Amino acid sequence: QNQLLHEVDEAKNAGPDVTQEQTTKIIQLNERLTYSSASLAEATELLDTLGKDTVELKQALLSISGDITQDVLNVDVVRSIVRQWFKKVKNMTMDNGPNIIFKLTMLIIILFIAKMLSNGARKLTRKTVTRSSLNFSVLLQDFFITLVGQAVFILGILVALSQLGIELAPLLTGFGVAGIIIGFALQDTLSNFASGMMILIYRPFDVGDLIEAAAVKGKVSHMSLVSTTIKTLDNQRLIIPNNKIWGDTINNITVEPxxxxxxxxxxxxxxxxxxxxxxxxxxxxxxxxxxxxxxxxxxxxxxxxxxxxxxxxxxxxxxxxxxxxxxxxxxxxxxxxxxxxxxxxxxxxxxxxxxx
Known part of the structure; x- marks a missing residue:
């Protein structure tokens, strides 16, 4: 079995350059393994008939074939397999434990630093947008503060994953493909997102303004890129999708002094x-x-x-x-x-x- 696994790994590494000799050897080893497994199974059955202890043989047969049979109900077989697994985990931990502990420690440290940098970036962005001569609205200020903070933290997560040995290029490619699929599935949400961006750019209202839009009249208490929260005059809280507001006439009642x-x-x-x-x-x-x-x-x-x-x-x-x-x-x-x-x-x- 070990020889077969070794030859299969060699063939995978060779890729399209695999030789006919390697292929033939793999076929021969596979046939020998199949024959040996069948012989071992017959021998085990004969020994069971004679009342002999076949726990180790059944364990070897299960590990080679991988077939789930009634032998998994045998307590001795299961105990032996579990003991073998624990031994392998113990050996792996002893061999790679320090390296794993170091990587996990680095992961925690990097995430902690990323969180601290994210909070610092939020504070710096808040000071910048509030003192800016561009006169940003409260909604646009909150958007920039949240965007910068999350971008810094996500960058920290990517750095932490790279320290664990995870390839970022396939991961980012997978995120791109998933984003396309999710985009088709969430067209209404993307419409709200686009409407939220238009509201942030053109600023028809701000937090605290009394507006009338989408058949609702009240004060704007909060806004995200997807929805706007309005508190009505009788103290009801309504969450309205942004495309409903942007697609309707917006009457800003208190914008003028x-x-x-x-x-x-x-x-x-x-x-x-x-x-x-x-x-x-x-x-x-x-x-x-x-x-x-x-x-x-x-x-x-x-x-x-x-x-x-x-x-x-x-x-x-x-x-x-x-x-x-x-x-x-x-x-x-x-x-x-x-x-x-x-x-x-x-x-x-x-x-x-x-x-x-």
Missing amino acids: NRRVDMIFRIGYKDDIDKAEEILTSVTMSHPKVLKDPEPKIRLSNLNLSSVDFIVYPWATSDDYWDVFWDITKSVKVEFDKAGISIPYPQQDLHIHQAS
Whole structure:
């Protein structure tokens, strides 16, 4: 058996230059091994019939042929095989133990150094992007920090694997082939990845912005290259794929420092228009959070079916938008009630004519 394994290894090393003599020798050795195994099996059966101890013979037969037979149920055979395996492992450990321990130690040290360098690269990148004159968004800053940190750590893993004697070229080639296969299988994920890159480059919003996109309205709390996390106004957390956001209209509500507060107030046709306009102007201009520039706009805008409509357009900071909206709405109702000005509701007049 050992001769056969040796000749097979020699033939493999020769490759296409293997000689006819080597091939013939391998065939002959294989035939001799087969014949010897058959003879040993017959002899073992005869000895079993005579009640002799055949444990070592069965062990040798199992190791040569590799066939799993009922002999594996024999406790003595299994014990002998296991003992032989442990002996081989022990010898291998004794022969190569120091080298294995050294390589494992180097692996741990390299991975530890790679982790430290990765953390240092993250900190350095964070300082660079936050102080950069390019005015990177928070989303783009997080992307660069994560990318640099992971790239350094992956490089450390490759160095560690090379110290174990692993060939990196076939490994990287295998990763490339696997990447192509995975790319076809994860087309939707790659679409989200591409959309995430477009969002990072064009920066339609940033962390903390109030946006409305993909039929969702809320504040951006986090973003990755695959999805964006939005916290709604009623404190729900929604994770939306990036291709849904990039493929829809994005309304960044708080990107501008100031916003116009659009309100409409209706009075009845019998009410005093000038008095109503005076109240609206007074309430709007006296509010402390209404901006003086741009100047608020108050106009009679429409003669509706059952009401006279006024538009009130004050300006406020984005943070004060709802305070101005709610305060002015409440104050106008109170002042209208004091002045006897009605706020009509839709109504229809029905006229009945009787035939004479």
